[in-house]
Amino acid sequence: MTDQLTIVKHPLIQHKLTLMRDRSTQTSVFRQLLREIGKLLAFEITRSLPMTTRRIETPIGEMTAPVIDGPKLALVSILRAGNGLLDGILELIPSARVGFVGLYRNEETLEPVQYYFKVPDDLGSRLVIALDPMLATGNSAVVAVERLKRAGARNVRFMCLLAAPEGVGRMTEAHPDVPIVTAALDDHLDERGYIVPGLGDAGDRMFGTK
Numbered sequence: 147m148t149d150q151l152t153i154v155k156h157p158l159i160q161h162k163l164t165l166m167r168d169r170s171t172q173t174s175v176f177r178q179l180l181r182e183i184g185k186l187l188a189f190e191i192t193r194s195l196p197m198t199t200r201r202i203e204t205p206i207g208e209m210t211a212p213v214i215d216g217p218k219l220a221l222v223s224i225l226r227a228g229n230g231l232l233d234g235i236l237e238l239i240p241s242a243r244v245g246f247v248g249l250y251r252n253e254e255t256l257e258p259v260q261y262y263f264k265v266p267d268d269l270g271s272r273l274v275i276a277l278d279p280m281l282a283t284g285n286s287a288v289v290a291v292e293r294l295k296r297a298g299a300r301n302v303r304f305m306c307l308l309a310a311p312e313g314v315g316r317m318t319e320a321h322p323d324v325p326i327v328t329a330a331l332d333d334h335l336d337e338r339g340y341i342v343p344g345l346g347d348a349g350d351r352m353f354g355t356k
């Protein structure tokens with residue numbers, strides 16, 4: 147696969163993902179696991195954040211200490227399932243700015259239609275991390291990133307929990323500049339666009355809807 151894709155194979159992530167996939171895992175546990183994996187994936191996706199230094203005083207003496215450089219990063223949840231990843235990352239990076247992109251699928255054209263778009267200002271100067279647990283067909287992810295770029299974003303990364311080869315292909319073709327970080331690359335999509343073996347509908351499992 148493309149080197150645009152990073153699969154984070156850390157044992158904690160893989161173990162938690164297996165629990166999430168299991169159909170007998172209940173809603174509250176599913177949501178908690180997604181929050182925890184979001185936090186762990188955030189570790190990977192922020193690995194190359196630019197650093198600078200600051201002079202500080204410890205109780206013992208002075209030192210030049212490392213701090214993250216640049217403006218606060220922007221986390222953008224692709225509604226509604228993106229919110230599950232968002233919660234975990236915000237626990238790790240509480241000062242991040244947050245945006246939301248809402249898209250639904252027109253059942254006739256099958257094209258994503260935007261119904262909500264609210265993002266932090268100055269997108270062009272921030273690292274923007276777009277969030278959606280499932281990169282399936284890639285249709286909504288590709289459109290969401292397109293809208294973010296139209297709003298000024300120049301440095302975008304995409305975080306998901308599970309990816310299908312079809313979605314990765316669509317994303318790398320449409321946005322070759324956007325690194326993708328995921329916990330697993332599954333086998334294929336079924337005829338309804340679900341990831342196989344996947345975990346079912348992430349939004350339904352997270353919010354207890356059907």
Ligand code: URA
Pocket residue numbers: 227280282339340341342344345346347348349
């Ligand atoms: N969205 C989901 O929630 N699950 C899939 O398998 C594919 C898209």
